[in-house]
């Protein structure tokens with residue numbers, strides 16, 4: 342069942358919970374669904390945010406941009422970052438059932454096969470390799486026709502997709518023919534680094550291909566909550582989901598022997614709006630932290646699992662000294678507006694000014710509500726995307742941070758936002774910078790200090806600068822000049838030299854909202870990392886972490902699909918452990 346408040350759950354203190362999951366986000370929803378398939382397991386999910394059910398901004402793909410700084414957002418802000426010319430930026434995180442999958446940009450990417458093979462290599466567990474994860478890829482994805490039922494032949498490779506998994510996926514159902522045909526023409530003219538890639542989700546993402554999205558044939562967002570926790574699953578007798586409830590800490594069992602291993606199966610929690618009603622619950626089998634790359638290390642640190650020096654400074658009793666907790670934070674830096682001008686205006690159709698015109702937005706919503714047509718059935722702006730490599734010659738200066746030659750260093754999202762003709766969103770997919778999550782105070786209800794530390798490593802600024810150069814090379818193809826596309830628009834137009842481009846980047850770059858790595862998995866006896874390859878917190882019994890924080894390296898992918906795969910495999914690991 343699903344409950345809006347802790348107080349509504351009958352006998353919550355007296356029930357035997359086999360598993361308590363902190364965070365009903367992307368991973369948490371998968372785990373809740375999969376673990377409660379076994380009727381012998383009683384599963385409790387504690388989610389800080391509200392329900393996703395009536396959240397129109399989450400349901401309608403075209404309203405995604407309105408979710409930031411609402412009740413569905415944790416409303417975080419980063420520290421001022423030297424690499425961003427001392428700017429701090431908004432740092433959106435889903436605060437709603439389904440977590441960030443309920444608020445994200447719905448781009449569906451798996452990354453390179455070598456990204457997963459690297460996880461297998463660095464953890465020593467072949468179970469994380471691309472080949473081993475194939476069954477989970479099949480269980481996760483349910484590929485469907487787009488909402489407009491257009492002919493998708495030549496837009497994807499059916500052999501790398503599953504029709505039988507949980508999450509409805511489709512090619513965008515509202516495309517932009519003028520811009521799309523020029524993009525495809527340019528891939529033919531240029532080939533090479535800009536070759537057409539029939540399917541970026543094959544494990545080899547290099548080149549330019551059609552965008553796939555977590556939007557189903559019905560034109561609505563597919564989140565972990567809509568896909569894995571629909572009403573028929575929510576109503577399982579052995580599953581309870583409690584919303585608007587914050588997990589503040591995990592607590593060790595009292596043991597007479599101070600040298601013995603800690604066992605942690607107890608969570609401390611409170612209603613979101615009533616910290617005075619703090620209570621505790623104990624699982625009989627395991628507590629699972631799925632609070633995301635910010636939330637999970639935040640809970641560990643507040644509980645006394647982290648760097649002993651930092652914990653001592655805040656007078657938090659130390660349960661376990663592990664300096665890796667909250668470190669190794671990795672995220673994709675992002676440039677949202679690399680826009681090109683036109684010699685003469687071009688007719689982009691009736692929706693061209695959608696972003697800026699509230700009347701058009703109202704019409705788009707009406708169409709979506711009436712019969713699931715129009716621009717709000719899709720992500721609106723981008724129909725193509727691609728991954729490219731930094732030129733080899735420049736890589737000689739650095740240790741290549743990518744997982745292999747088939748992985749992309751830089752991502753281009755290519756399309757036509759309103760008001761402008763041609764726009765590329767640029768991301769560094771293999772950043773070498775590392776940031777951190779740390780505590781602001783010993784009060785677990787205080788927001789943590791979030792420092793993505795973007796562009797602190799020289800590779801990242803080079804990769805982003807080269808991304809601008811690549812965008813310029815792409816747009817220099819005949820397809821664009823024949824259609825009157827000119828050079829870069831402000832703030833890029835005056836930036837010519839490397840250092841001028843780099844300065845603009847540092848002035849305007851933001852985030853792709855893909856933090857990972859703050860509770861990384863590592864081999865059993867490594868001197869780094871927070872969880873073992875089975876995702877058990879090292880040095881502790883009874884506690885796992887299952888979410889984006891456990892990735893040791895960031896894939897060249899938007900991170901929701903890797904999280905789904907992690908949670909699918911982890912569900913099997915837990916079922917095997919307790920089967």
Ligand SMILES: Cc1cc2nc3c(=O)[nH]c(=O)nc-3n(C[C@H](O)[C@H](O)[C@H](O)COP(=O)(O)OP(=O)(O)OC[C@H]3O[C@@H](n4cnc5c(N)ncnc54)[C@H](O)[C@@H]3O)c2cc1C
Nearest residue numbers: 364366367368440441445446447448588633636889899901
């Ligand atoms: C704005 C935005 C756009 C994005 N765009 C894309 C995209 O287009 N494609 C893509 O693949 N990825 C995208 N991502 C990234 C992707 O959504 C995330 O990597 C992924 O969803 C993270 O999953 P998770 O399970 O680790 O965490 P989340 O899904 O964030 O789940 C964590 C859950 O835990 C809850 N929680 C946290 N702390 C506590 C606590 N103390 N007590 C109780 N509950 C707690 C949160 O409310 C949340 O529901 C985007 C993310 C954002 C924010």
